[in-house]
Amino acid sequence: MPSKPLKNPCNLCQSVRAILKRPKTGQQLCKECFFHVFETEIHNTIVDNKLFKRGDRVAIGASGGKDSTVLAYVLKLLNDRYDYGLDLMLLSIDEGITGYRDDSLETVKRNRDQYQIPLLIVSYKELYGWSMDDIVKEIGRKNNCTFCGVFRRQALDRGAIMLNVDHIVTGHNADDIAETVLMNILRGDLPRLQRCTSIITNDTSEDSSGIETSKVLRSKPFKYTYEKEIVMYAYFKKLDYFSTECIYSPNAYRGHARVFLKDLEQVRRTSIVDIIHSGEALSASVVANTTTKLPTLTTCTRCGYISSNALCKACLLLEGLNRGLPQLGVGHSAKIRRQHEERQRDSGTSTPLPTSSSPVVGGEESTVLAATVTLPSSTSSVDTGNAQTKDGLDYEAKVVVTHMKDLETRIGQLQMPSLHST
Amino acid sequence: MATLNINLQFSGGMELLFDNQKSINVQIPSTFSDKAVEKHATNMRDLIAWTAENLVQERPELFLGNDGSVRSGILVLVNDADWELEGELEYEVQDGDEIVFISTLHGG
Ligand SMILES: [Zn+2]
Ligand SMILES: [Zn+2]
Numbered sequence: 001m002p003s004k005p006l007k008n009p010c011n012l013c014q015s016v017r018a019i020l021k022r023p024k025t026g027q028q029l030c031k032e033c034f035f036h037v038f039e040t041e042i043h044n045t046i047v048d049n050k051l052f053k054r055g056d057r058v059a060i061g062a063s064g065g066k067d068s069t070v071l072a073y074v075l076k077l078l079n080d081r082y083d084y085g086l087d088l089m090l091l092s093i094d095e096g097i098t099g100y101r102d103d104s105l106e107t108v109k110r111n112r113d114q115y116q117i118p119l120l121i122v123s124y125k126e127l128y129g130w131s132m133d134d135i136v137k138e139i140g141r142k143n144n145c146t147f148c149g150v151f152r153r154q155a156l157d158r159g160a161i162m163l164n165v166d167h168i169v170t171g172h173n174a175d176d177i178a179e180t181v182l183m184n185i186l187r188g189d190l191p192r193l194q195r196c197t198s199i200i201t202n203d204t205s206e207d208s209s210g211i212e213t214s215k216v217l218r219s220k221p222f223k224y225t226y227e228k229e230i231v232m233y234a235y236f237k238k239l240d241y242f243s244t245e246c247i248y249s250p251n252a253y254r255g256h257a258r259v260f261l262k263d264l265e266q267v268r269r270t271s272i273v274d275i276i277h278s279g280e281a282l283s284a285s286v287v288a289n290t291t292t293k294l295p296t297l298t299t300c301t302r303c304g305y306i307s308s309n310a311l312c313k314a315c316l317l318l319e320g321l322n323r324g325l326p327q328l329g330v331g332h333s334a335k336i337r338r339q340h341e342e343r344q345r346d347s348g349t350s351t352p353l354p355t356s357s358s359p360v361v362g363g364e365e366s367t368v369l370a371a372t373v374t375l376p377s378s379t380s381s382v383d384t385g386n387a388q389t390k391d392g393l394d395y396e397a398k399v400v401v402t403h404m405k406d407l408e409t410r411i412g413q414l415q416m417p418s419l420h421s422t
Numbered sequence: 423m424a425t426l427n428i429n430l431q432f433s434g435g436m437e438l439l440f441d442n443q444k445s446i447n448v449q450i451p452s453t454f455s456d457k458a459v460e461k462h463a464t465n466m467r468d469l470i471a472w473t474a475e476n477l478v479q480e481r482p483e484l485f486l487g488n489d490g491s492v493r494s495g496i497l498v499l500v501n502d503a504d505w506e507l508e509g510e511l512e513y514e515v516q517d518g519d520e521i522v523f524i525s526t527l528h529g530g
């Protein structure tokens with residue numbers, strides 16, 4: 001009896017039923033072929049862009065969400081499969097958000113045990129003397145994302161220094177990058193546009209008001225990986241991740257950009273890569289056509305962190321918090337910073353902050369921090385209480401409202417054929 | 423009236439719209455009819471409308487999108503396969519089907 005023809009055969013092996021239609025190509029794949037293609041593409045991204053070299057110590061920025069969970073799983077797998085010779089670590093930031101980060105950190109701890117990768121958690125409270133809960137209590141919900149973004153970037157860097165790593169990888173995926181490109185175009189923020197499209201940088205700050213560079217490299221191995229495939233991979237591999245929205249960050253602007261991109265993708269399959277290419281093309285032309293001088297880098301007079309100003313952005317924000325002037329450093333930071341520095345110069349004083357409120361950097365002090373490095377326990381607990389969350393939403397809340405309307409009106413510009421690289 | 427037994431699953435934050443339930447067994451009518459179409463076998467379009475009406479506790483706009491589909495960014499699997507391979511809205515729901523809704527909109 002001839003066997004019934006296979007429904008939806010896999011385009012690669014032809015012998016198994018397909019379970020996924022790839023967003024990039026429309027190709028239909030069975031589970032095993034999907035795993036293979038997904039992992040191999042990330043391997044190729046790593047190799048083609050020479051992201052790592054043998055012996056590198058690499059920290060995976062881990063939020064417990066889908067992207068960083070899949071990243072940790074896949075990097076460990078590829079490190080073993082292709083013998084990269086990397087020393088992998090998980091690095092998590094505890095912003096101090098009750099009911100959100102404490103839950104997601106539990107997920108990261110399970111990942112530590114499941115994947116047998118050591119974990120370091122650094123907290124805002126320990127680094128800066130303020131948790132996000134404290135900050136929101138002080139300043140309300142309006143600009144808290146600004147604080148969180150600035151603090152997170154520096155905290156990741158400080159965590160990386162404590163771990164003595166060469167490199168931090170983050171789970172930003174193609175959809176995230178396309179969203180960021182879109183938002184930066186709408187804001188006309190070309191410096192940040194350039195940074196968000198680079199697969200590897202040594203900037204910690206994606207803020208146009210001051211570039212903070214670091215000895216620690218940062219890269220995005222998922223730059224060309226679609227969110228749909230990350231989620232499907234996590235689903236079929238039954239990976240344990242966390243998924244709720246940050247309680248302080250409804251993130252309306254990114255949310256709209258995101259839904260808009262998904263809608264575009266329905267009518268034009270290649271929208272995501274098109275927009276990433278647009279971002280790259282625009283930044284390339286910006287670099288070619290401008291003679292922007294890079295700010296001279298110095299070190300923060302308070303904490304020693306690399307900064308283009310006398311006070312780094314985190315210290316400026318802390319200064320505001322500790323003086324009860326939380327708007328300091330929020331918004332037109334360059335201007336406010338200048339005013340602040342002039343005032344300081346005029347009065348001839350620099351008010352020292354309580355040491356607990358100054359970020360601690362390098363040297364002996366950093367090892368004294370109560371940050372907890374924990375090693376994987378050998379028993380892996382598998383918990384399916386999933387939830388995920390988006391962190392790393394690095395833009396300033398203040399622009400959200402003013403530019404919301406632009407989303408619709410400027411969208412046409414993104415479709416200009418000249419912006420698409422082939 | 424004939425009904426279909428369907429298992430609905432919600433993850434990736436989708437469950438937050440369903441009272442935090444990750445799996446719900448439902449019985450839905452085996453046929454639907456509306457003004458435009460005569461009585462027809464229940465398809466995904468009907469199932470999505472039925473789910474929004476009967477199960478979504480609040481803010482159905484976080485589940486429903488345009489044209490009777492789910493909101494963009496929600497992945498749907500039919501018996502563990504991407505519904506894009508199964509005809510999406512036109513897929514005829516079968517007794518015993520397992521339908522999974524995964525939100526990708528809840529950050530990473
Ligand atoms: Zn196959
Ligand atoms: Zn500083």
